[in-house]
Amino acid sequence: MMKNPSKVRLYGAGGHSRIIQSILKQKGTVITEIFDDNPSFYQSTYNNAVLEGRKIAKKFPHKGNPFIIAVGDNFHRFEIAKFLQSDFTKIIHPSAVIEENVKIGNGTVVYAGAVIQPNTTIGQHVIINTLASVDHDNILEDFVHISPNATLCGLVHIGKGTHIGAGAVVIPNIKIGKWCTIGAGSVIIKDVPDYAVVVGNPGKIIKYKSP
Numbered sequence: 175m176m177k178n179p180s181k182v183r184l185y186g187a188g189g190h191s192r193i194i195q196s197i198l199k200q201k202g203t204v205i206t207e208i209f210d211d212n213p214s215f216y217q218s219t220y221n222n223a224v225l226e227g228r229k230i231a232k233k234f235p236h237k238g239n240p241f242i243i244a245v246g247d248n249f250h251r252f253e254i255a256k257f258l259q260s261d262f263t264k265i266i267h268p269s270a271v272i273e274e275n276v277k278i279g280n281g282t283v284v285y286a287g288a289v290i291q292p293n294t295t296i297g298q299h300v301i302i303n304t305l306a307s308v309d310h311d312n313i314l315e316d317f318v319h320i321s322p323n324a325t326l327c328g329l330v331h332i333g334k335g336t337h338i339g340a341g342a343v344v345i346p347n348i349k350i351g352k353w354c355t356i357g358a359g360s361v362i363i364k365d366v367p368d369y370a371v372v373v374g375n376p377g378k379i380i381k382y383k384s385p
């Protein structure tokens with residue numbers, strides 16, 4: 175059983191953050207501060223006042239309780255992680271199933287009903303979203319997002335910053351490169367090169383993102 179911290183700070187106050195706030199509430203974890211770059215959030219009153227973020231704060235309080243970057247966009251999470259000179263922690267929903275010999279990096283969040291099977295290694299600042307299934311011997315690099323109901327079969331490797339869309343399926347032994355996007359509901363049966371956007375069943379590359 176992985177232990178959750180007793181006090182955290184969040185960077186991000188949008189929709190993804192609200193899910194994390196709900197998990198933390200269930201765990202009895204106290205959110206001491208929430209930061210955001212978007213002024214429209216500053217008056218919001220979830221649990222705390224939302225404080226100004228890295229683009230505005232003159233002297234950002236890097237030191238303090240560990241952070242979770244509560245931002246769904248993989249590239250934004252990557253940029254915020256570069257900015258924050260802080261410790262990070264990980265959050266696991268109580269209903270998630272984490273089997274033996276699974277390694278999970280700091281900054282990663284695992285949502286309700288997700289299942290992570292043995293010998294899988296998950297990097298830092300990864301999102302394993304609601305009901306996602308990550309099977310045995312997977313490697314997920316930093317800043318990956320596995321969306322709700324997506325299925326990664328055994329021995330899958332997902333490169334840094336890649337987004338697997340809702341309900342997508344990746345068959346066993348597939349390697350997906352870095353900063354790719356796999357469309358919702360797609361079925362991936364071949365390796366995918368870096369920066370590719372892939373949709374459909376079987377998945378086809380429709381374009382490349384700029385590095």
Ligand SMILES: CC(=O)SCCNC(=O)CCNC(=O)[C@H](O)C(C)(C)COP(=O)(O)OP(=O)(O)OC[C@H]1O[C@@H](n2cnc3c(N)ncnc32)[C@H](O)[C@@H]1OP(=O)(O)O
Nearest residue numbers: 303321322338339340355356357358359360372373374380
């Ligand atoms: C809790 C949460 O919300 S977690 C977030 C989960 N989010 C997701 O799962 C979203 C995943 N994103 C997608 O599926 C998007 O459609 C993307 C990223 C794959 C493509 O988006 P865009 O780059 O804007 O492409 P666009 O919408 O212009 O579509 C391009 C073509 O691909 C097709 N296409 C787009 N997405 C898909 C898809 N998922 N499956 C099949 N075909 C698709 C479009 O029909 C279009 O085809 P056409 O050129 O023949 O008309």
